[in-house]
Amino acid sequence: MSTQLKTPPSDDWLPSLEDTPFQRIGGEEAVHALVGAFYDAMDAHEPALARLHVLDADGKVDRGTRERFGLFLIGWLGGPQHYSERHGHPRLRMRHGHVPVDTGARDAWLRSMQRALDARGVTGGLRRFLEERFNQTADFLRNTEG
Template sequence: MSTQLKTPTTDEWIPSLEDTPFMRLGGEEAVKALAAAFYDAMDATEPALARLHVLEPDGKVSRGTRERFGLFLIGWLGGPQHYIERHGHPRLRMRHGHVPVDSGMRDAWLRCMHKAMDARGLTGNVRRFLEERFGQTADFLRNTEG
């Protein structure tokens, strides 16, 4: 028995417990590489967004932040729950509550994620699914008008 996350249209992939986004991406190393590509894009193209994170002396988002996000993505995409084991429940709105997230920051975050998906060569149904889910989550985190 599988748990569907959304209603399919004609050629849409339907994630299930047997066929998760985590599996489609290629497992832990592939998801960590997506997280790394995300922060590489942020460092290169969205300095205002990068400055909201802990930075290394070279001005890039810290290794710890990158690792935490990789662990979060692994679990969020249907893989092992390493993030929860190490850091507890993500509580996304609470953890981001100290940062004013308006539509401009949301859009900057999404631009970085789209660049990361491009860099990792994600296409097709899994790409469409992730774009939708990342968009929903980024919009959910908005806590400021604009």
Template sequence: MSIELKPPSSDDWVPTLEDTPFMRLGGEAAVHALAEAFYDVMDAEEPALAHVHELDAQGKVNRGTRERFGMFLVGWLGGPQHYSATHGHPRLRMRHGHVPVDLSMRDAWLRCMHTAMDRQGVTGGLRRFLDDRFAHTANFLRNTEG
């Protein structure tokens, strides 16, 4: 009996230390652009979610929040650890503990991230990996029933 091996598909991607999501996305500028797109979507399409953040004078998620999330994503996706160097360990559950995160808030967050990734052209195996990782983390942050 012989086993036929299929050549790997370009969509079959698993991150490594040499090939991280950070690198696949295009580095620091691209990850920060994803964070900006995420908050732009939130401001436009998910006002209830936007309003749990600090807002600027125009009622948009403020610059500091956007920059901190961009720094966090850079490190979380395998890039330089600027967030941890500046703010310490992310402690996601602790930092989000003051905000009730239920199913509707989780889903709103994921819709924003999905749309942001669409706008940034994130596809294929990287997209599947990120969809799964973001969903897992968003679900982990739930702290309220419903």
């Protein structure tokens, strides 16, 4: 099954109940592919940020972290609520409270996501929508000056 994005050439897309970001990006497999590209970009280009996560024997962000973020992102994008079913409410600020998130960490996270969106070919209105939402959420999670 292909994980290619279902982004039409139109640049004016906005989410709706009938056309969610989850549907637009291509469903669960595509979200997991985006998450893989995100952590691969983080491992390759943002090692200080990667070290804030649990790492595997190869020094890469571990599979469990990737899986949890994939489940979260599926629900956040309007798909099935697998994360909440397995782990409860996301409570993003609480779950990130032990991690110092300053502007540098926020920006490194956003750079990793931009690389992942590039790698997955996300463009147009979907790209604009996701970048805006990721920017808002990443800024909301800042808990340290700087």
